[in-house]
Amino acid sequence: MKILSVVGLCEILSRMGSELFFQQALRHLENDFSNWRHFKKSPRHATLYPFGVIELMPCSDDEFYTFKYVNGHPRNTKQGKMCVVAFGMLSDVQTGYPLLLSEMTLLTAIRSAAVTALGAKYLARSNSCHLAIIGTGAQSEFQCLMLRQQFPLTKLSYYDLDKQAMNKFENNMRGKNIFLQACDSIEATVGDADIIVTATAAKSGNDLIRPEWLKKGVHIHAMGGDCPGKTELGRAVLKNCKIVVEYAEQSLDEGEMQQMQTTDLYGELWELVSGALPGRENDQETTLLDAVGFALEDFSILKLVHELTEHPDYSDICVNSAIIPDLSDPKNLYSLISQIEANHRKRL
């Protein structure tokens, strides 16, 4: 089994350039969403604790099976740890044999930003130039850089309760030819924005935005609320939005949609991507992608990484580890033990 560490992934990004990697991630994602019907899908398996969640997110087509392990522990940062870490695996459907184990903390940030860009491609005004970010945690820079692939962004306003996180964000985004506006309230941050991303570590039912703060025609991408009981927006905002989700069966349990009826849902993202449903229809409507994260997104980026690590340019980067036994007789698993016993007898 190939193992791709964080260091290995960064080496790939370094060799190909992170911009190109971001573009490829977005292209793969769009392609996979357009093939939605070919995938075996299910809501993720979540184990809930009072202080966090651990999830397994499987997805499969006829060729590959992938899953991601990911947690969500908002209190982790207080002890110097990340709120969200992840790893993933890709295996061969024909044999069930695992092929690649990969870091996915960084890949999750990248694929989540790709989802934002993909949704905004169909739901935001194409001339959107002002992006507002609520929550400048680990995800925030990736959101901006991926959205910049799709939109002529010139202005970035942002807000976080944690001033250190705001400073970190500003340092990372400086010199990227985009005007940075640190704000001291959510109202000031979103007031003039064309696209709003909410990426907070929502702990319960929040109500971050008042409807009267919003400009006509804004697109909101809400990604921080993603567990039963955790939401970022109130009904007052939601009821005026054209709401799109990734996968209704999961989002009705986990997303902003927890507060709404199924009939309030406009559609699933793949319907927009495949052309089955129109996305934005005029410059006046308020749109919302209620994003919770879906396993197909992990499939998509894991497959990209698998393809890259098979390519000669990057084939030296993975480490191989004997996680799966390689037996001369596949029914003789016990040979592993009999070898030990034979060595033991020799030593006596």
Place this chain on the structure above:
Amino acid sequence: MKILSVVGLCEILSRMGSELFFQQALRHLENDFSNWRHFKKSPRHATLYPFGVIELMPCSDDEFYTFKYVNGHPRNTKQGKMCVVAFGMLSDVQTGYPLLLSEMTLLTAIRSAAVTALGAKYLARSNSCHLAIIGTGAQSEFQCLMLRQQFPLTKLSYYDLDKQAMNKFENNMRGKNIFLQACDSIEATVGDADIIVTATAAKSGNDLIRPEWLKKGVHIHAMGGDCPGKTELGRAVLKNCKIVVEYAEQSLDEGEMQQMQTTDLYGELWELVSGALPGRENDQETTLLDAVGFALEDFSILKLVHELTEHPDYSDICVNSAIIPDLSDPKNLYSLISQIEANHRKRL
């Protein structure tokens, strides 16, 4: 994250002796089953294909979360691959951080054999000396060696459609001070047995054993049927058995119990282990453990392996891999990318 390969696990077994490891696996399993109520349990997540299955099996208590990835592809052996391979992970519930990734192909064989021994401890006659094995594939030797921890076995009869697999089994079990009887039919194999283990790669609804072939008071451990549509025994045998399962919610979908009503079920294994229900009550009854494999069993052996790899005697065996980023500022995930960009600028 610590990574324990097959080679690493074999080194632990070699240093401590496989017998001692088997004993500890059995002890851990019994202890965890006696604490059944402390675990978060759910049926496994299975993705079914026409030619196999891929499963994720999570389980958790207040301290550790584990899951296993495991496949079942009966046709794999025809191309020199194992039918069942697996790996597992153990993480820290308080932070969600993964701690150990381990091979689990070998561990699954060992823990499945430990379940057989644990069930037989409560359900077989304590003076059982004749074991019959139907299906001498990858699991078979482990079954015998673990049952020998509990019973004064002197005779082993066995049968498989694959004569090579029977020879392999005989070679592995020779010199273990137990009389080996190769049989040419299931009837001849089970006729005089005290304990029967069925470990076939059941592909559909099989009916391996006729009730009239069975000795009074026999205990059957059926472990080969473990998917919807896959069973090893017919209703004629089942209706005369005291049937115990690991976890009813899963076994009713996957085990021999698919053919029966909930009311035909005697109890769950933990009830016998914890003393809530009597096991075998007399020498005449026919007992059955309808085993499909449950995530708590993986939890149990992964926790044992985790404890061992933390012990000074074995602490050199795991390899560490940077699967989870180690950041000075946990909210600055983007620092991984900005480092790449900085290096890139330096090179220009």
